[in-house]
Every structure is written in structure tokens, then in C-alpha cells.
Amino acid sequence: MFRTVAKVAIIKKAVQPRNPAPVNNNYNPPPPNTANYPNTNPTYIPAYNPAYENAYASVDPFLSNLGHVNYIAIATRDIEKSIHFWRTIMGATKVSGKMTNPEHGVYTVFVDLGQTKIKLMQPIDEKSPISGFFQQNPTGGIHHICINVSDLALAIQKTKDNNIRSLGEATIGAHGFPVILLNPQDCGGVLIELEEHK
């Protein structure tokens, strides 16, 4: 935690705020000029162009920070029934054992589909943080998605600079990596967890 706070302070100095990228998918940017880094010219944040992807990633750490979708978390009232659905009906072969996470108030099971995983979550009791989810979603459903970032402090700084609120402070998640939850009201209705994987 102290390390994260310190890192944010360092990044605050190093990363200059930029203007938003213009939304223009036909735009072909010139090659990046690494001699002038950091280049604050907004035209240097391109619309997607495969030819420049790696070049840009090497210039701006922000553009290589976002990783894969780690998992999709599904809230369920009956985790055994959900295991049955994913293993016996859908045919998933890599289903973890049931784990108890008392600090998050849930039982969890991971369904590994090769890339993004499915995380099944059942509240341990009524006090579980996910119990309220079932009031709006009586049959359960997708609760949140978890996305990897290579530098959580950088991601926190970038979201704060853009008025994206987080839910609480960065903590150590169930897998032992630093995580933070972003406020779904600022993320198009999607509860997003960011998890640091260097």
C-alpha cells in the first residue's frame, strides 16, 4: 500500500496529462518521434494502426499498460449448480476446486477456458458484499470483469485524472496481486476491477 502511494507520487511527476485522442479511425499518424519524448502533441495518440502499435507502446508506458481480460465474475446463489452448468453442460474441462475467501465474503470457483476465465462467486452469508447484487438480479448474473494492468499506480493516476472514481483504495486481491475497483457509474455501468500483473 505504501509502495503504491509512493509510486503514484512518482508517476504524477513523470506522466504529463494529455488531451483526449481525436476519434478518427481513418487517420494515419506519422511515425513516432522518440527523440522528443514525452511528445504532448495530441495527434501523436493515433487511432488504431497495426503498423505503429509496437512503436507507440515503446514510447508511452500508458499505451502498453492495459492487459487481457483476466476473468468474468458471475454471482450465483448455488455454486454447485453453476459448476454443473459449466462442466457438464458446457463442457469445460478445467474447473478449479471450491475456495473460501472469507475476507471477500464469497466461495469462488474458476473455470479456465484457455484465455479469459469465468469466476463463479457464491455469497458465504447475508453479510457478503455481493449479497445486494441479488436484489436487482434474483437469478444471479455477471457481477464484474477483471482486467490486467502492468502498472496499477499508473492506471489509478490515469483514471483519477479523468474523473473516474474508484471504490475504496487499492488493496491486495484474492490472488495476492494489487487490485482496485472502479465505480461502475463512471465506466458505462460496468464494474471493472484492475489487477496488477507485471
Added chain:
Amino acid sequence: MFRTVAKVAIIKKAVQPRNPAPVNNNYNPPPPNTANYPNTNPTYIPAYNPAYENAYASVDPFLSNLGHVNYIAIATRDIEKSIHFWRTIMGATKVSGKMTNPEHGVYTVFVDLGQTKIKLMQPIDEKSPISGFFQQNPTGGIHHICINVSDLALAIQKTKDNNIRSLGEATIGAHGFPVILLNPQDCGGVLIELEEHK
């Protein structure tokens, strides 16, 4: 479509219904006996054991049918704002142009995160099939997930055999591949689209 129906009929004969796999993650199954395929002994559907994963996949086509999560579909009222969020705030570098899918009543944009993609969807007008979603989710949110299968007819047969209803018949999806939607009431509150990728 006719090909799919014919395939289902063939698979109905070939695939014997099995008992559900016992939920026991400590169980180490014996090596599969390929000479006796199809082996209907329920102990031959193991809890996940990496040592036997490939061996089993070669025995039962059902256990190699389920693929990766192709994308997470997010419904938004303002796709330009969502593009801004994913590209400029989150740092996604591979964002597609805005596509119009009149047959599905949506504008779509794909955010490629290397593995599972984010699919942004904005209704074209009030008649769009996803317009109703915003009554329960005014700010938008995760609408459905799309999972690859290698054989859609086999997946349809397996879900039907287990009383999982589908929403309509298999059709050709926006990417030109056969797709089907499963009823979220039978899938733990999750709207699942299956897309065939051979």
C-alpha cells in the same frame, strides 16, 4: 441451417447421454481407454486433472468443444463516450472503427485486448433489440458474453438434452459464423451467445 439440423440428427445418434460428472476435485481418474470409445462409465469424466486433459479431449468431442470467451458485449447509449473511455482513459490501442449492423439494430465497436475482446454496442433506434436493456440498466452495462465452440450443432444438442432453452434458432451472426443465444434464465442469469469457430 439445413446443414445444422442434419448435423444435430447425426450427433443425436452418435453422442450417448451421460450421467453428470461427480464433483470431486481430489479424484484422479485412470487413463482413458480409447479402445472402448464411447465409454459411458461416468467415472471417465474427470474433475480437472492437467495430466489427462489432452487425452480426454481426444476421446470425447464434447470435452474439446468449448473454446475461449470471444468477447464481452457492453451496451451503451453513447458509443463515442465509450470509445473515449476505453481508448483514452483505459489505454486500449486496438479500437476498431464504428460499424453499423442494421440486422441487429446496433452500432458496434470492438476493443481488442489481445485475448477476449470488448464489444461496444449502441442501439440504432428505439426498435433495437437491445433498447429494452436500458430500462433495467439506465447507464448501460454488460449485455452478454460470446463464447466460441468448435461445433455449434453439438453444443445445441448438449444444451437441449440438459433443458437449457435457446432464444430462437441458430443463425449466421455479425461475423459470418453460425451463432445461437441461450436463455439467461437457464444459464445463471447470464445471456450467453455461442459462436462456431472450427
